[in-house]
Amino acid sequence: MMLIEVTHVSQAALPVEQFKEHLRLGKGFADDATQDGLLETHLRAALAAIEARTGKILIAxxxxxxxxxxxxxxxxxxxxxxxxxxxxxxxxxxxxxxxxxxxxxxxxxxxxxxxxxxxxxxxxxxxxxxxxxxxxxxxGYGPDWTDLPRDLAQAVIILAGHYYDNRFAAATAVAMPEMVRALIESYRHLRLFMGGAHG
Incomplete structure (x- = not known):
């Protein structure tokens, strides 16, 4: 069995400005457009991680x-x-x-x-x-970020922020935060993959 992503999440569908607002609440974030590529990378990584954990496709x-x-x-x-x-x-x-x-x-x-x-x-x-x-x-829930359930959208933003904060750490050392796991739990325990239930 093989699942192939034919089309991809567009840059316009990613909440880069919302992510910037989230990061401004912390320390050390420079409001610089040159960082947009880095922020997009972390958003895509968080999106992929949550889709993998839940079996839910977020952006259509x-x-x-x-x-x-x-x-x-x-x-x-x-x-x-x-x-x-x-x-x-x-x-x-x-x-x-x-x-x-x-x-x-x-x-x-x-x-x-x-x-x-x-x-x-x-x-x-x-x-x-x-x-x-x-x-x-x-x-997917829809083509736009606003189509997502609020808890899943919040989980992506928090996880992307966690990746941003730990961007210099080894990938194996960056665990998913407890708050993110709590937000996605109601989706994760019903996850199905290839027709079988997974916890």
Whole structure:
């Protein structure tokens, strides 16, 4: 199974100015536009860390998920959430030939924790022996920072600030702060990845 991020979080979607305000509450932050690149790096790192911990995609973007078999032909739970759209389901044989599954034969069952592709009657189409199936989907709370739940948005800002404060420390020494873990806990314990529950 392989999940590929097809599109990426744009610079415009990142709350750089809000992050600056957060850092001004501490010591030693120089309000200098030349630091914007560094701030963006820390925001992206915090965003990625929280998405990895929760299985939730924060800023909406497109993903391609390739798997060798359905875990359950009656309905395949998707590896991330929330999913707002499934653009295509494509069967790929062992020689690489592709066939797009009729979109009238399946549907997306939206869910904040377990979005699922389900067949319209019967089972999902059989994956060719030795082949794969590719699901292309859009996941995320929305395209803008203001679309995020407030607790997740706050967790990203706090964690990015923590990374900024510890930017000269070894990466292995920078643990996730307790406040961030508390903010994301209600999302993390319901995390699903590749259709299975993870704590």
């Amino acid at each position: 973007r497109e993903f391609s998920w390739v798997l060798h078999q359905w875990r359950d032909p009656a309905g395949q739970v998707l590896p991330v959430s929330p999913v707002t759209d499934v653009a295509s389901v494509v069967l790929i044989d062992r020689h690489g030939a592709e066939r797009t599954v009729d979109p009238d034969s399946w549907f997306l069952e939206p869910d904040q924790h377990r979005p699922t592709v389900r067949p319209l009657g019967g089972d999902l189409p059989l994956v060719p022996q030795g082949g794969q199936v590719r699901v292309v989907m859009t996941a």
